[in-house]
Amino acid sequence: MPVNLSAPEAQQLHPVKGLALGIAEAHIKKPNRKDLLVIKLSPGTKVAGVFTKNRFCAAPVILCKEHLAQSPARQEITALVVNTGNANAGTGEEGLHRAKQTCVALAELLDCEVGAILPFSTGVILEPLPVDRILAGLPQAVADLREDNWLRAAEAIMTTDIVAKGVSKQIFLGGQTITITGIAKGSGMIHPNMATMLGYIATDAAISQATLDDIIQYAVNRSFNCITVDGDTSTNDSLIIMATGQSGLAEITTDNTDYAVIRQAITEVAIQLAQAIVRDGEGATKFMTVKVEAGRDEAECRKVAYAISHSPLIKTAFFASDPNLGRILAAIGYAGIDDLDVNTLQLYLGDVxxxxxxxxxxxxEEAQGVAVMKEPEITVRVVLNRGSAEATVWTCDFSYDYVKINADYRS
Structure with missing residues (x-):
């Protein structure tokens, strides 16, 4: 089961003015499950996205980047369409054709330009997208469009996830209530750049395009780029942030006094979603926070944090609650800091x-380590004593179930 994580209740995910979500059962991989999502945006909504850096990126990722880069479509994205059960990755020109067919069909249903549609897919790689099933399911998803459909939307994008992931937050700016709600999916094949699998965050605040582009970079570098489950970067990773501007508050820019507040609020939602992915890591039984402090720069702190977080030996030891801490020292040593003086650093397990x-x-004493390792949430802290930089990465253990889930993934 996920580590200290349960699915949100529908009423906990606040509707965002100017955004509606519709779900369908298109039978893309399995019958009788929600597997198709349409998100419709009100006119004037600003949209920003970041995507996987995997060179074998999926066909929908290629199209999304093209459509976001187009003008004026970039300013007037009308809808997003998401399918689970098939990644449409490693599918060549035919995969692009099928992703475009999806965009064309939804554009016709919504009476908008094809370039105003952003497609997303997640699931099995190297298999053709069953586009006929998606096209047949789109009318059902459009008919289902509602502002309060966030939880069902979170369920519709799941693959190996055990629980749906959604977070909602409200803040007050200029006498107005601003809502921020987001959903994400991801459980395995999680590693930057950028590690979210799929994530969608929306706010009813009015935010300029340049400011939204700035906010998404800030937020992703403090959330989804700080998690890893298994060190594998997906072909389909995508994070989209949408600002509908329907709150009634004046547009926020980087020069606005509300800029730092809205940026922090969106980042907090992103962090909670990113941590939820790790807590629901395939077969996870432990949630681990790896903090590296007093480095010369953030880059070397991240090297150490990821060396620890990626090690199968460390992750399996945590699953067994075995304080085999020499494995952590070994990972620090091979992290790639050539001039590291191991005699000056300290390693803490929890507060020990x-x-x-x-x-x-x-x-x-060994008993101290055993006591910490039995906890479901554990902090590993490395103090390098080389400077003032720091970095934090969130990860999980490897259990028997991780192997079972990934061995049976296609069946």
């Missing part, structure tokens, strides 16, 4: 100092 001066801390 376990290593210093190049070896085991004199004060450390």
């Amino acid at each position: 100092l376990v290593a210093e001066h190049g070896g085991r801390a004199i004060s450390y």
Whole structure:
């Protein structure tokens, strides 16, 4: 089961003015499950996106980037369409053709330009997209469009996820209530750049395009680019942030006094969604926060954090609640900091100092490590003592179920 994570209740996910969501059962991979989502945006909604850096990126990712880059379509994105059960990745020109067919069909239903549609897919790679099933399901999804459909939308984008992931937050700006609601899916094949699989965050605040582009970069670098489950970067990773401007508050720009507040609020939603992905990592039983402090720069702190977070030996030891902490020291040593002085760093498990001066801390006792390792949430803290930079990465353990889930993924 996910680590300290349960699906949100429908009433916890506040509607966002100017945005409606519709769901259908298109039988893309399995019958009788929600697997198709349409998100319709009001005119004037600003949209920003970041995508996987995997060179084998999926056909819908290619189209999304093209449509967002177009003008004026970039200013007037009308709808998003998301299917689960098939990634439409590794499908060549035919995959692009089928993704375009989806956009054409939805554009006809909504009476808009094809370039105003953003397509997304998630599921099995290297299999042709069953576009006929998607086209048949689109009218049902459009007929289902409602502002309060966030939870069902979160369920419709799941693949190996155990629970739906959704977060909602409201803040007050200029005497107005501003709503921010987001959903995400992801459980395996999670690693930057950028690691979210699929994520959609919307607000009714009015935000200029340049400011929204700035906010998404800020938010993703503090959330989805700080998580890893297995070190595999998906072909389909996509994060979209939408600002409908329906709150009644004046447009926010980087020069506005409300800019820092809205940026932080959106970032907090992104962090909660990113952490939910790790908590629901395939077969996860432990949620691990890896903090690296006192580095010369953030880059070297991230190197150490990811070396620890990616190690199968460390992740399996955490699953077994085994304080085999030499594995952590080894990961720090091979992280790629050539001039690292191991005699000056400290390693903490929770609040327990376990290593210093190049070896085991004199004060450390095995029973202390065992006690920390039995907890469902564990912090690993490395103090490099080389500077003032720091970085945090969230990850999970590897259990027997991780192997089972991924061995049976296509069946």
